[in-house]
Amino acid sequence: MIFYHKKIIYSIALSATLLSVPLSAATPNEELATSIIKLRGDVERIYSNIKENKQRYNSEMKSLSMQIIDLQAQINRKATAIKLTENDLEKIKQKIKKTSDGNKDLKPLVLDALALLEKSIREGIPFMVQERVNALHKIKTDMNEGLITNEKALALTWASYDDTIRITKEIGLFKQQIDFKGKQVLAKIAKLGSVALFFSTPSNEVGYVVKEDNNYIYRHITDPKDIEKIVALFDALQKQIKTGFFELPNALVLQGSN
Helix, strand or coil: CHHHHHHHHHHHHHHHHHHHHHHHHCHHHHHHHHHHHHHHHHHHHHHHHHHHHHHHHHHHHHHHHHHHHHHHHHHHHHHHHHHHHHHHHHHHHHHHHHHHHCCCCHHHHHHHHHHHHHHHHHHCCCCCHHHHHHHHHHHHHHHHCCCCCHHHHHHHHHHHHHHHHHHHHCEEEEEEEEEECCEEEEEEEEEECCCEEEEECCCCCEEEEEEECCEEEEEECCCHHHHHHHHHHHHHHHCCCCCCCCCCCCCCCCCCCC
């Protein structure tokens, strides 16, 4: 009886041992198989990504090629348009030249008138001098290059004279570059015809123009009472008040001239 019980115990122990052995023995193989499966999946994903990237690259290259073709077509159209415009411009210049040939006597007259007006502008009140002189130079250049007829140049010169006369009477606020303390500054300008010209810088420094030794200078003032008067003038002009009584510093443009 005792022998029977021992046999049962040995059988149970042996069965447990047999059941546990395959689990530990199969682990390396299972890990290898799992690793191979994982690697295979990684390889498939890489091939899939390569395929997708290749397709994307081909699509982008196709799109870029189409853009290049379209841009080249636009360039060709622009080049054609420019060539046609140049041809039209040349025809117009030839037409202007033929028209001007019959009026050559006007050209010296226009050149003299432009020279006199430029001299007057440079010697007058320093208001938009460079812009006004540049406009005269453009008339001269366009006439010499045949871009406008002599009659047109004469009409533009006459208009420039009218504009100069208007400026001598004009009162208002403007902006222009001035030479202040050795630097070019964009300042506000209060112009009273051709009699006086006041300025106010971005740093709120004020003053007026005066002619000394045939040169115009921008005189900075520091007297609080004079500053108050000039600020009041700017405020009035800002409000479009151009008539009335204004007390101002002695700022006549020609004071101190020889």
